[in-house]
Amino acid sequence: MVIHEDPYDVAPVRLVAPDGTAVGDTDVGLKPDELRDLLRLMILSRRLDRECMALQRQGELTVYPPFEGQEAAQVGSAFALEPDDFVFPSFRELAAAIVRGVDVVEYLQYHRGTWHGGPYDPIASRFAPICVPVATQIVHAVGWAMGAKLDRLPVCSLAYFGDGATSEGDFHEAANMAAVFGAPAILFCQNNGWAISVPLREQAAGPIHTRAEGYGMPGVLVDGNDVLAVYSVTRAAAERARAGEGPTLIEALTYRMGPHSTADDATKYRSADEVKRWRERDPIDRYLKHLLASGAADESFVADCEDEAKEWVADVRAGITSLGPPPVDELFGFAYVEPPESLERDRRSSTEAPDG
Amino acid sequence: MAEYTMVAALNAALRDAMAKDPRTLVFGEDVGELGGVYRVTEGLQREFGSERVFNTPIAEAGIAGICVGLSLAGWRPVAEMQFDGFSYPALDQIVSHIAKYRNRTRGRTSMPIVIRIPSFGGIRGKEHHGESPETYYAHTAGLKVVVPSGALDAYRLLSLAIADPDPVIFLEPKSRYWAKEQGELAVDGPRMGRAWVRREGEACTLVTYGAMVTRCLEAAEVLARERVSCRVLDLRSLVPLDLDTLAESVRKTGRVVVVHEAPRTLGMGAEIAARIMEEAFDYLEAPVLRVTGYDVPYPPAALEQRYLPSVERITSAVRRVVSY
Known part of the structure; x- marks a missing residue:
């Protein structure tokens, strides 16, 4: 059986091996407290992700797409950005949202079913609305980067998308336009091996990262479960973008440990053996071993992270479960800046109806 | 000028x-x-x-x-x-x-x-x-x-x-x-969302937009020679639709023909007819008729004038509603 962990002949950029030993230059320019923060953010992310699965099973969230296994790919890349950079997520990037400081209770309103796309403030948090139409957000990231370039701002955008998204026309149009316009954009593919039930080999006959050459931009293959490697390559892409050298395509090899969403049953299409082998490459275990061995963190730091996570997740749960439906008036409130008069009439008749 | x-x-x-x-x-x-x-x-x-x-x-x-x-x-x-x-x-x-x-x-x-x-x-x-x-x-x-x-x-x-x-x-x-x-180029005048009466008339309103405004004006000219006076309403804006001016036209003429190039089924004519029923049914003297493109793919050059609403099709529809 072809397993996803080594889909290509070339080795990805890797600084820390799955057993935690350094296999590259792990001095990626981060200070000890930043190195510890990467671990902390991955732990917080995983605890929240698992809590969301529980919340969904308890009927407190609608369908939820878990990201367990992809913490390093998301945390490492989001951590490499500056506050003024802009992230364009798909729908599985809660860990990146956490790193960006997005209000998590507001974010989860999406999965609570109380509002669509971006219930948080996308402008203040520099984190675009959750985007479900596959690959469409990549074009937005390129447009934003073009706008930033016109303003001569030293910033970049980063679009997250999956391996399946690279089959869409919008991926191609975004990549081509990014390169043609020299947009300061990072196209960050989390190749988790599966597009719902379709494996990578049925999605694409050639590697994703090497397509970059055809577009006229650098393509980088990175071990997406190695948080330092992800940070390092994303940081380099961001610096390139800021320096006016244009876009970069990054393909991060990772794995979705859970189902596509809570509505999916992953046991129908992939083997327990494959999942087990990826569990052995767990991004948090790997980085934890590395930090403990290097002395950058100790067991008490890890215990502190777990305590913080426990408390924080309980707060998020309380925030989410207390959310009721928005006022009916909001049904009409946002579609237009200047709504048609007929819509105003509908609003009045709907909200003033005796049965509410 | x-x-x-x-x-x-x-x-x-x-x-x-x-x-x-x-x-x-x-x-x-x-x-x-x-x-x-x-x-x-x-x-x-x-x-x-x-x-x-x-x-x-x-x-x-x-x-x-x-x-x-x-x-x-x-x-x-x-x-x-x-x-x-x-x-x-x-x-x-x-x-x-x-x-x-x-x-x-x-x-x-x-x-x-x-x-x-x-x-x-x-x-x-x-x-x-x-x-x-x-x-x-x-x-x-x-x-x-x-x-x-x-x-x-x-x-x-x-x-x-x-x-x-x-x-x-x-x-x-x-x-x-x-x-x-x-004329002079100016922003002043009808705002977005407002229709524009291009020709006044009492017998029937031709509701239209785009290139069909010209054609409806030609039809109105032909009908005027038959002493059938048509109001021509240029919608300008399809969203928002100017329901006030639409209703006013119905109150004034009691008869409406909608003209557009798009195919008939679920075209703007359907929406306009429905809105007229909601807004001004009591003033209607005849059913609202539509003169539109047909429910076929847009034809080649040699046939396009058979597809597009012609002056003849428009005048014929107006005669029908006026004699209803």
Whole structure:
């Protein structure tokens, strides 16, 4: 059986091996407290992700797409950005949202079913609305980067998308336009091996990262479960973008440990053996071993992270479960800046109806 | 008195908008040095530079998609689709994002985007060059949809559309691109969302838009010789629809014929007839009739005038409702 962990002949950029030993230059320019923060953010992310699965099973969230296994790919890349950079997520990037400081209770309103796309403030948090139409957000990231370039701002955008998204026309149009316009954009593919039930080999006959050459931009293959490697390559892409050298395509090899969403049953299409082998490459275990061995963190730091996570997740749960439906008036409130008069009439008749 | 083609008037509207607001951008396929295949953007790149007026790759979804990102970055995109029939790859970005973004972000973002689409038939064009796509957009909440019928109003409507805070689909009737109109270019006059009575009359109202306004005026002229006086209502805006002026027309004439190029089924005529029933049923003296394109793909040049509403078909429909 072809397993996803080594889909290509070339080795990805890797600084820390799955057993935690350094296999590259792990001095990626981060200070000890930043190195510890990467671990902390991955732990917080995983605890929240698992809590969301529980919340969904308890009927407190609608369908939820878990990201367990992809913490390093998301945390490492989001951590490499500056506050003024802009992230364009798909729908599985809660860990990146956490790193960006997005209000998590507001974010989860999406999965609570109380509002669509971006219930948080996308402008203040520099984190675009959750985007479900596959690959469409990549074009937005390129447009934003073009706008930033016109303003001569030293910033970049980063679009997250999956391996399946690279089959869409919008991926191609975004990549081509990014390169043609020299947009300061990072196209960050989390190749988790599966597009719902379709494996990578049925999605694409050639590697994703090497397509970059055809577009006229650098393509980088990175071990997406190695948080330092992800940070390092994303940081380099961001610096390139800021320096006016244009876009970069990054393909991060990772794995979705859970189902596509809570509505999916992953046991129908992939083997327990494959999942087990990826569990052995767990991004948090790997980085934890590395930090403990290097002395950058100790067991008490890890215990502190777990305590913080426990408390924080309980707060998020309380925030989410207390959310009721928005006022009916909001049904009409946002579609237009200047709504048609007929819509105003509908609003009045709907909200003033005796049965509410 | 000055004289303008619609192409010249649209060009002037773009130029004035760009001069007024340095955040306005114009882009699309061939809009740079060439000035677009219809020359609507002629001279703009030289005047405003290639950062604000630029060619894009042939990528309609990409053109619409970058409008979203550019809007988030504080720019006002005015994008050109080269032809109606080539605008469909952009539908996903327009429907899923441009129309919904403000709503999805609880009003924290807005999309002040104009997408210009040379539309409709009557130019002896090849296939995919004579489409009437208005219903796709009018049916999509979050968009405004406008259609000018002549040069002077094209200037006004495009100026208003660019200044509008909501996304506007701007459909340009290709067959009127080169028709001349005398007068001065001005933004003053009917606002977005208001219909315009182009001819007063008592017996029947012809409700129409785009190139069919001219044809309805011709029909009204023919009918006037038969002492049947027709009011011609140029909708200008399909979203929002000017229900007040529509109802006023029904109250005044009691009879309505809707005329458009688009196929009949679920075309604007269906919406207009339904709105008339809701707003002014008691004033109707006869059923509302529609004179439209047929429910077939747009025909080749040799047959297009058999497809488009003709003066004969329009006058015949008016005679039917008047004698009802």
